[in-house]
Amino acid sequence: MQASTLAQAADRLRNGGCVVYPTETYFALGALAGDAAALARIVAIKARPAAKPLPLLVGDMAQLAAVLPEDFAAGPLGGDFADLAARFWPGSLSLVVPCRERLPELVRDGLGLVSVRFTPHAAAAALCRLAGGALVATSANVSGGPPAAAPGELDPVVVEAADALLTDGVPPAGGPASTVAGLLGGRRLRIFREGAVATAALAAAGYQLVRG
Numbered sequence: 001m002q003a004s005t006l007a008q009a010a011d012r013l014r015n016g017g018c019v020v021y022p023t024e025t026y027f028a029l030g031a032l033a034g035d036a037a038a039l040a041r042i043v044a045i046k047a048r049p050a051a052k053p054l055p056l057l058v059g060d061m062a063q064l065a066a067v068l069p070e071d072f073a074a075g076p077l078g079g080d081f082a083d084l085a086a087r088f089w090p091g092s093l094s095l096v097v098p099c100r101e102r103l104p105e106l107v108r109d110g111l112g113l114v115s116v117r118f119t120p121h122a123a124a125a126a127l128c129r130l131a132g133g134a135l136v137a138t139s140a141n142v143s144g145g146p147p148a149a150a151p152g153e154l155d156p157v158v159v160e161a162a163d164a165l166l167t168d169g170v171p172p173a174g175g176p177a178s179t180v181a182g183l184l185g186g187r188r189l190r191i192f193r194e195g196a197v198a199t200a201a202l203a204a205a206g207y208q209l210v211r212g
Contacts, residue, residue, distance in 0.1 A: 003151075004164040006123065010130035017163030018042055020140045020154065023057065024092055024121040025196060026147035026172045027154060029162060033067065033134040036104040042136060043106060045161045048143045054107045055094055055115040055180075057137040059128025061085070067099055067116055067134050077183045080207075084183075087205055090120035092196035096182035107136065117178055123169030139177075149174035184210065 004012070009019045016038050018031045029045065031038030033056050043050050058064055072078055081097060099107070099114035108114045116134065119125050128135050139147040140158050148154040149172040151165075159165055179197040182190035190210045191199055199209055 001159050001162070001165045003167045006126055006130060006166065006168055009164040009166040010127055010132075012164040013127070013131035013135070018045065018161075019127070019164045019166060020159055020162045021124055021127055021135075021166040022121060022169060022172050023119055023124045023137055024173060025177050026149050026174065027140040027151075028057075028124070028135075028137040029140040029158060030135040030137050032131060033103060033107055033136060036106065039104050039106040039136060041161075042138060045158055046138065046141070046143050048138070050106065053109050053114065054136045054138050055117075055178075056107060056134045057117050057119045057124065057128065058134045059119065059125035061089075061118065063128060063134050064116070067103070067114065069098055069100055072098065076185045080183050080185065080187055084181075084205075084207075085118065088197055088201075089118035090125070091118070092120070092176075092178040093117055094178045094180045096180065096190075096192065113182070115180055121169065121172075123166065127166065147174075147177070148172075 012019055013032050018038055018041050020029055029042055094115045094117040096113050096115050098112055141147055141155050151167050176195040179195040180193040184190055188208045
């Protein structure tokens, strides 16, 4: 597949497409978070278990308004969320938080929680903004296969099944994936995955860490 421009890739997303695009860690396969049909295609392309929620990323803080519940900021998790966002975003820290009920089931778990991060990758963030919302950011591979940090490492099956391939900007850095932490309130975090943001940095910021 010939690589698309940023504008072309955003257009595909707005029209219900799935796009392979770079993030700060690896290439991702994504679609707009609210597009249930496109999310189902991603699950099928990856042969990914439907019960495993798809993670999201945003291109600016304003896009969180369509992801988080309306009263989230004033709730028991709002203060910790704002503090972590100020310290670590844009960055490779994914926060597991409550989300709006209208989001498709493929991005939220049985408790109504979603994983979201503000990507520091300029092209990925621009793609979110041009497409008009949060994007799914699952690795652009068939489940169980290796993630790709370079276009030549991408699985041809995934690339051909997508509607666009974006390779703009700084190449993904590879290495650890994003750290995934769930907000428990009272400056406590449940660590679901240790990754690019060191858990020592979270502890140093005053958070009690719970494993698993």
